[in-house]
Amino acid sequence: MEKTIRKVGIMGGTFDPIHIGHLILGEAAYEQFELDEIWFLPAGKPPHKRNRSGRASDVQRVEMVHRAIASNPHFVLCTKEMEDQGYTYSYRTLETMREENPETEFYFIIGADSLFYFDEWKNPERICAAAKILVATRDHAGDEKLLSCMKQNAEKFHGIFLKLDTPNLDISSHELREWIREGKSVKYYLPDSVISYIQEQKIYQD
Template sequence: MSEERKRKIGIMGGTFDPIHIGHLILGEAARQQFSLDKVFFMPAGNPPHKRNRAGRAGDEQRVDMVRLAIASNPGFELSLFEMNEDGYSYTYRTLEMLRNKNPDMDFYFIMGADSLFDFDQWREPQRIVNAAHIVVATRNQTDPDVFNRLLDQRREEFHGDFLKLDTPNLDISSKHIRELIRNGISARYYLPDPVREYIRKNRIYLSSAENEEKVACSGKG
């Protein structure tokens, strides 16, 4: 009897503070292009000394927002693998532990183009490459020739599988969204509606009572 095909699993990590449409588009593009069975959205935990960060969402709130954002897509799944007591996990450890626990899975680690430039400075980059295929999203601001040369360089340097994800890069950042909300400006279309409503109801990312009143009265968030 022939060996069964391993399930292809994408890994989307990050703080997701908050998760936005750019994350979802990236995950769905990877799922389709590489025929992934699932994409795990994996919020990173915060170290104990950073749990109460001013103007940021708490761990449970970030998890709730990810859950709301991906609920309508059966190809997406929430993973709490990195939500641990010690806070942030190193990528190589996460991937190695996932491989050891799930020998029937083949992992595709999804990252942005910016990460490709400093990948050699990550903790144990060779072990990351050994544990997963590396899927890199293109970036509109990056020259295609420069990007492709760097992709080839990383393949030769680490003798691994670096794959180009063909998707338009939306220049959206969680930091910018937090600033919009803090200033009482609508973040509509940057966020899935359930996430936007969750932020509004829970008064997340507001830095003052004045802003809180402004957002509550205007219905923006």
């Protein structure tokens, strides 16, 4: 009897805080590529984001993701990178996931902004060996430029890069943190459950 291959999308990020754009992206990937689940993976200690003053703690970031995805049965919280010591790298996390889930095909979701400096990531060829790469449009990147960069990376790193069709929601966690500090409303940008938690915990407020 043939083994059933499960298809899982990986949505990584610092999620500081998780916002509506992340959730729409996950749902779009689930629908377009007929995935079984989307795993939301809060980053542990990403080496490119070392200065985390004025940010949420790891526990708070995980709880915000938990609250944001609680109502969606195919969204799953994955705390894999919270268990690692030292800096975390995508290639290591994905390789470990592959080893632990041999009957699962992984789809790693990135934004167009990440695609354009993908060759600067740690061991990009190992990321490509561990997962297919789903590229979401962001920052108004033109289709021609996006597809050209996807093709170049696919050839260079022997990977499969697929375009994820999503609305171009120009929302950044950095901007939302600033709004919260300034006392501006973030309603509709963040799930209500996340807004309540930020207020309870007084996160991002000087």
